[in-house]
Amino acid sequence: MDVIHYLQQGFAVALAPSNLLYCLIGVLWGTVVGVLPGLGPLAGMALLLPLTYKLDPASAIIMLSGIFYGAMYGGSTTSILLRIPGEAASIVTCIDGYEMAKQGRAGPALVVAAVGSFIGGTVSIVGLMLFAPPLAKAMLQVGPAAEFALMLLALIVMSVISSSSTLKTLTMILLGLLLATIGLDPLSGFARYTFGSLHFADGFNFVAMALGLFGISEILLNFEQIGSLKPTIKPTLRSLVPQWTDLKASAAPIARGTVIGFLFGFVPGISHVISTFVSYAVEKKLSAHPEEFGHGAIAGVAGPETANNATTGSTLIPLLVLGIPAIPATAILLSAMMIHGVEPGPQLIAEHPQVFWGLIASMYIGNLMLLVLNLPLVGVFVNLLRIPYVYLAPVVLLICVVGIYSVTAEPLDIFVMAAFGVLGYVLRKFDFDIAPLLLSVVLGDRMEVSLRRALVISNGDYGIFLQGAFSQVFVGAIVLLALLQLAAWLIGVRKKALREGT
Amino acid sequence: MQVNSRRGDLAVAVVLLALAVFFLWGGWHMPAGTFSVPGPGIVPMILSTLLAATALALIVKELFGGARRAGVPVSFGVAPVAIVFAALTGVAVALEYAGFIATLSVFLFVMLRVFSRLGTWRAALLAVVITCAAAWFFDSLLGVSLPRGLW
Numbered sequence: 001m002d003v004i005h006y007l008q009q010g011f012a013v014a015l016a017p018s019n020l021l022y023c024l025i026g027v028l029w030g031t032v033v034g035v036l037p038g039l040g041p042l043a044g045m046a047l048l049l050p051l052t053y054k055l056d057p058a059s060a061i062i063m064l065s066g067i068f069y070g071a072m073y074g075g076s077t078t079s080i081l082l083r084i085p086g087e088a089a090s091i092v093t094c095i096d097g098y099e100m101a102k103q104g105r106a107g108p109a110l111v112v113a114a115v116g117s118f119i120g121g122t123v124s125i126v127g128l129m130l131f132a133p134p135l136a137k138a139m140l141q142v143g144p145a146a147e148f149a150l151m152l153l154a155l156i157v158m159s160v161i162s163s164s165s166t167l168k169t170l171t172m173i174l175l176g177l178l179l180a181t182i183g184l185d186p187l188s189g190f191a192r193y194t195f196g197s198l199h200f201a202d203g204f205n206f207v208a209m210a211l212g213l214f215g216i217s218e219i220l221l222n223f224e225q226i227g228s229l230k231p232t233i234k235p236t237l238r239s240l241v242p243q244w245t246d247l248k249a250s251a252a253p254i255a256r257g258t259v260i261g262f263l264f265g266f267v268p269g270i271s272h273v274i275s276t277f278v279s280y281a282v283e284k285k286l287s288a289h290p291e292e293f294g295h296g297a298i299a300g301v302a303g304p305e306t307a308n309n310a311t312t313g314s315t316l317i318p319l320l321v322l323g324i325p326a327i328p329a330t331a332i333l334l335s336a337m338m339i340h341g342v343e344p345g346p347q348l349i350a351e352h353p354q355v356f357w358g359l360i361a362s363m364y365i366g367n368l369m370l371l372v373l374n375l376p377l378v379g380v381f382v383n384l385l386r387i388p389y390v391y392l393a394p395v396v397l398l399i400c401v402v403g404i405y406s407v408t409a410e411p412l413d414i415f416v417m418a419a420f421g422v423l424g425y426v427l428r429k430f431d432f433d434i435a436p437l438l439l440s441v442v443l444g445d446r447m448e449v450s451l452r453r454a455l456v457i458s459n460g461d462y463g464i465f466l467q468g469a470f471s472q473v474f475v476g477a478i479v480l481l482a483l484l485q486l487a488a489w490l491i492g493v494r495k496k497a498l499r500e501g502t
Numbered sequence: 503m504q505v506n507s508r509r510g511d512l513a514v515a516v517v518l519l520a521l522a523v524f525f526l527w528g529g530w531h532m533p534a535g536t537f538s539v540p541g542p543g544i545v546p547m548i549l550s551t552l553l554a555a556t557a558l559a560l561i562v563k564e565l566f567g568g569a570r571r572a573g574v575p576v577s578f579g580v581a582p583v584a585i586v587f588a589a590l591t592g593v594a595v596a597l598e599y600a601g602f603i604a605t606l607s608v609f610l611f612v613m614l615r616v617f618s619r620l621g622t623w624r625a626a627l628l629a630v631v632i633t634c635a636a637a638w639f640f641d642s643l644l645g646v647s648l649p650r651g652l653w
Binding site: 417 | 507510511514515518521522525528532533536537538539540541542543544545546549550552553556557559560563576577578579582583586587590591593594595597598606609610613614617618632633636640644645646647648649
């Protein structure tokens with residue numbers, strides 16, 4: 001009953017005319033950045049961050065979250081019609097979505113993607129609504145030792161599931177943690193690696209780093225691929241109506257995609273991308289006609305698109321309940337919340353109920369807005385891609401400059417953004433995963449504080465990390481993961497030796 | 503420009519090793535504290551040691567690991583990267599002196615001239631129009647305080 005009562009209060013916040021407008025702006029801008037290659041949810045949120053400074057916290061978070069889940073919708077449109085994934089989570093949709101479009105079935109593909117996204121997104125919000133409050137209550141019992149173990153577990157999971165090699169990912173994590181030590185020591189106030197300059201007293205500006213690593217590096221990569229746009233397949237309004245067989249064939253993949261997406265949303269790193277690949281693999285495995293996959297199978301669109309959107313709610317759980325962003329985009333949301341004086345963590349729901357429940361209610365509304373608006377506006381979004389990239393990229397760079405400058409009014413941060421842009425470009429070229437680098441920077445400060453507090457409490461006894469149920473579970477999971485990695489490595493070495501022996 | 507991925511990995515690992523040594527040197531000069539009361543230097547020392555170890559592991563892997571692995575050529579757009587970096591650095595330096603409109607107009611002009619096929623006058627006009635529109639949108643409409651320059 002409590003949930004219903006709080007949800008009513010949340011809807012009272014979300015249905016205020018101004019918040020409806022901010023939600024609409026958020027989801028529309030999210031769709032636009034999802035459509036445009038090189039502008040994902042992270043850059044989209046960072047660019048609109050300055051707009052939120054004069055808003056109250058609830059309105060600001062509603063708008064920025066709208067960008068986050070709106071971007072998940074947007075990516076599918078260009079994947080299906082142009083075979084251009086607007087963002088990484090839509091790569092899988094390109095395979096069968098574009099094949100369907102080539103066969104004149106763009107309409108059903110778009111409708112199934114939109115409906116699947118709506119169902120996945122909505123169920124995911126229900127999960128967020130039901131799981132977050134009890135989890136927050138439980139997490140209030142967690143001490144610094146367990147908190148450190150949990151964050152360490154998150155980083156180790158990231159290194160295991162990363163698209164890059166484990167060694168490279170570990171290197172990126174360590175680099176991120178090390179960069180997080182720059183600035184004043186959070187416990188003693190001792191200046192570390194600042195060389196007496198006040199500019200870096202708070203470390204590197206996180207938004208500048210994020211925009212550089214993800215936004216600028218993406219633009220630099222895209223500058224290399226400036227070419228002619230593929231011909232756009234334009235679906236007519238009549239062709240948008242899916243046939244009964246399409247809906248029937250999509251129902252089970254949508255249901256499975258919802259479960260897969262929601263579960264993978266908890267995994268730190270690139271959960272929304274992985275969930276789409278897992279969903280695609282599951283659908284292909286379960287299909288009676290696996291040979292149709294890659295040639296326009298509707299299940300290959302329905303499952304991954306649903307999974308992609310079903311991660312949005314569960315991805316927000318670690319952020320809102322633990323204050324730990326699971327993916328880089330939610331790290332920007334974390335920054336935005338801190339700017340507005342809202343600290344994510346177990347206390348958030350109790351201290352800022354209007355923000356938490358307002359956000360939940362707005363996500364229901366936002367998902368509905370996306371479903372209603374996206375299909376009629378398909379043509380508008382696709383036409384955005386007609387703007388030549390050589391004109392679009394300089395304007396995006398200009399907005400990045402404004403976005404960064406407005407955060408701190410410090411021109412040095414523009415240089416930081418440019419430097420991290422080049423770093424991100426080089427690292428991505430050599431297959432180093434930059435998501436763990438950014439997330440480690442976010443977690444670094446808190447990990448250090450937790451570790452040192454735990455050691456102070458235990459008087460230097462490392463046994464504290466094995467005391468208490470939470471610590472034991474987290475440390476047990478870390479050991480298990482390490483053993484699994486070791487076993488996988490040994491099997492690999494043995495296989496290689498056998499191959500070379502024959 | 504093309505760089506072999508193996509050499510690239512090696513170069514990145516060497517830079518990371520140098521960075522780890524720098525952080526280790528910095529951490530060495532900070533109070534380390536004790537195990538019961540850790541000081542500000544202990545975490546940077548541990549992390550830089552671990553980073554040095556992983557960077558060394560990468561170097562060893564690239565040099566001796568897969569001797570038969572030739573690596574793949576990776577293309578680098580050196581010119582666009584250098585131009586964008588230099589232009590953004592120029593913006594960082596000039597912004598507070600020349601003001602938003604002058605600095606960003608020049609920045610956009612350079613970007614449009616280099617990356618699009620627009621002529622000089624068209625690029626200049628477009629750059630000024632877009633910058634003025636952005637200044638009006640962010641400064642006047644949204645209240646974001648943009649630098650006006652020394653004049």
